[in-house]
Amino acid sequence: MTDFHADTLLAADFGTATTRVSLFDVVEGTFRYVASGEAPSTIEPPYLEASEGMRHALADLQAITGRAMLDEASRLIMPATADGSGADVFVVTASGGPAVRAVLVGLLPDGSLDSARRLAASSYISVLDTLSLGDRRREEQRVDALLAAQPNLILIAGGTDGGARDAVLMLAETVSLACRLLAHDTKPNVVYVGNTALQEQIVALLADGAIISTAPNVLPELGAESPAPARAELARVFQELRLSQIGGLRDLAGYAGGRLLPTAQAEGNIVRYVSRALGTKNGILSVNVGSASTLVAAAFGGELYLNVRPDLGVGVNAAAVLSETSFDNLARWIPQEIAEDALRDFVFNKSVRPHTIPADATDLQLEHALAREVLRAALRTARSGWPRSAPGVRADLLPWCDLIVGGGAVLGQAPRPGASALLLLDALQPTGVATLLLDAHHILAALGAAAHVNPLAVVQAFDSGFLTLGMAITAVGATRPDAVVCQAKLVYENGTDLTVDVKAGSLEVLPLPLGQDGKLTLKPRSGIDVGFGPGRSKTFEVTGGAVGVIIDARGRPIAFPKAADKRFEMMQEWSLKIGATV
Structure with missing residues (x-):
């Protein structure tokens, strides 16, 4: 029989729309992410009671893992028992609740x-x-x-x-x-x-x-x-x-030693830790788009810059985006004609019915267009407080970020990894070379809350809960349409290679499976910067992801054709190239 004593960690996060629980345990001597469960939250009016939503989320987790989390009286089993029931440590984060x-x-x-x-x-x-x-x-x-x-x-x-x-x-x-x-x-x-x-x-x-x-x-x-x-x-x-406003939350926090951490602070803790651990001058960026709020956490040189838009999301607060951007900005992300009234109706419906999921491909396109503009609005707010010394191509563009983590249900529940990657690239429009990670299970907040309890668990579990989408390289610089801006050559572990001429306006993906390594050589034309200076070539090691190695030559900011039919055609081509098409 496996001994589970003092090894199991359970994290709960209470969002406006969703309550999530995540389980971590020791697997072959190392802390690893095991599974998550989720359910609609009950911390908002008319309920204002946390435990009911958590019970349903734990039931979902139990169904996935086969491990009991609650006893017969619906109390959390602590510490973990020899048969794997319950948890030794419990941590809590929250982003939902009354303003x-x-x-x-x-x-x-x-x-x-x-x-x-x-x-x-x-x-x-x-x-x-x-x-x-x-x-x-x-x-x-x-x-x-x-x-x-x-x-x-x-x-x-x-x-x-x-x-x-x-x-x-x-x-x-x-x-x-x-x-x-x-x-x-x-x-x-x-x-x-x-x-x-x-x-x-x-x-x-x-x-x-x-x-x-x-x-x-x-x-x-x-x-x-x-x-x-x-x-x-x-x-x-x-x-x-929060403990005084939401019923049941104080009792649940009691299992966590009375400690409840804002989700934003928890995620920020990990972003700062990664920045300091890597010792990079470039940024570490995490974005999390939720139903009611949107979080942007960035660290430069180990210093954290944390920004929350509590009034802007893709569910309860979706309608706020209409005062942040224009119809044309929203519509540019949709590869088909749409009337302004229809788009507004969709946004207002998301505010009234935040739990609805896309019924067809058109609904998915609308939801992802909404998420892009929500993220862009939140990023504009956040960047006003970032250091001007952050390295990058130009002051008006996103600084270089070595790592970008995307979270929230709209990203985590995208039908394909390519759709998540494309949403991040469109919304954030990164420059240079960045690794894209998907936090589909809300692991970042869980690890941030667990850091004060078991720092070793955080370090060991960091690699197990995220999906690596791939490495994204952006070509920035003025050139004529369809001109070759960069030649990319990828040499695989088995000695074979693939060479691609990347044209202006295109999005290219070099296949490199998750976990495999390769050697990438980039040769940009004069005046084009791929993260190492205008016209400078470089050969470096790359690791594969669920999408592959992405080379984005669509311009910064992204240049769209003026003619609607050309725009639709180009967007469909981008979607096909990156594997986002449903």
Whole structure:
């Protein structure tokens, strides 16, 4: 009989539309991802109760693995038993639930208030109002605005360490007055991340009317943000809010030592870890498009840049994309004529019925077009906070990213790996050389939450839960249509080779099966950059994937033919080449 003691890890993630559970175990001496189960979430109104959705997700997992997770009283079996039932360790993440309503306070709009805005953007927070020294409203109007917002959270920044004092205290007094006027049962959480010399005074000022906590200054010096400690405190406050808002969640978190991590923070932890482990100057990028929210986590030089759009998704918040982009931008991804009213109806229907799945190829095209524009809108927001020093071809294009991970049901449930790869390439339009991974089972968040419990499990399990789609190489540079921009030669392990002339506007795939290695030589023409500088050739090792080695010469940004029939024809050709056609 196999001994399962102290080896089994169960991770649960509560999203707006879906609750997922993932099982990890020791296989041949190494932690590996085993399986996942999922079910519709019950954490949103009218239920606001987490355990029912989790029970159904665990039942799905049990059906897949044959291993019992719940006892006869529907309680989680912990620790794991000798027959493989239950789990030794349980971790929890959440992205769904009622919106966290927030008011941000800072000295100057382009200073500490901007830092507070970026900090709030790292979690599932809806900013309702801001206060600053530039606010021209009268004192009573500012207080009325705070009362009208009924915030769950007030985030106060301002003053570098050893800097401004009186102005910070003046703003805090306005917050204190508003908090004392709020009903006792609606005490807001106040997180102070300003001048550390004022922490004691701020706590004393706000203690009567708010639940006050502090963190090190998010802007200790001008131009030198330090968001990590403040982000951790924000995650703790998010945890307390979620545990109080959603029934059953506190009991479930009890199995995890009372710890619940925002999904975004969990994924960000792994993105930062990979960046530091690889020691690369290029980016590590993860995107996760959900029903209600979209997450973009990027790391450059080991520093994490985390951005959440809690108002933008492909389900509950699908309609928000209509204010972010135009009909033409949505329609350009659909290889057939579609009326504007029909496209709008589809988007609104997704908002009303987020659990619906595509009924035919046209529905799938519409859903993937929606996902492309949602991701592009979220990426635009995220990139505004990225470092300008991030290496790349041009400042207006995505910086070089060595690894790109795509997650969310719309990507994970695509009918073919090529469809997931094409969606990522179209939405993100990467440059240089990047490995594309698909997080079909929401493993990134699970590993991020498990890192504090068992770091070794995270390191060992990282390779087992993702699907490698392939390596994507992008050719960037001006040239005439249909001109050869690059010659690519792939030498296989058995000594055979394949040479392809890549033309401008094309998408080429060199077959290289998952797990196999090869040697790729790229010879771009003068002025064309494939990630090593304009016109520079290179030979390097490549590893295969579910799609193969992808060479994207469609331009950056992607150049579409003006004539609709030519566009449809070209899109169908791209889809066929990459294996996305159903």
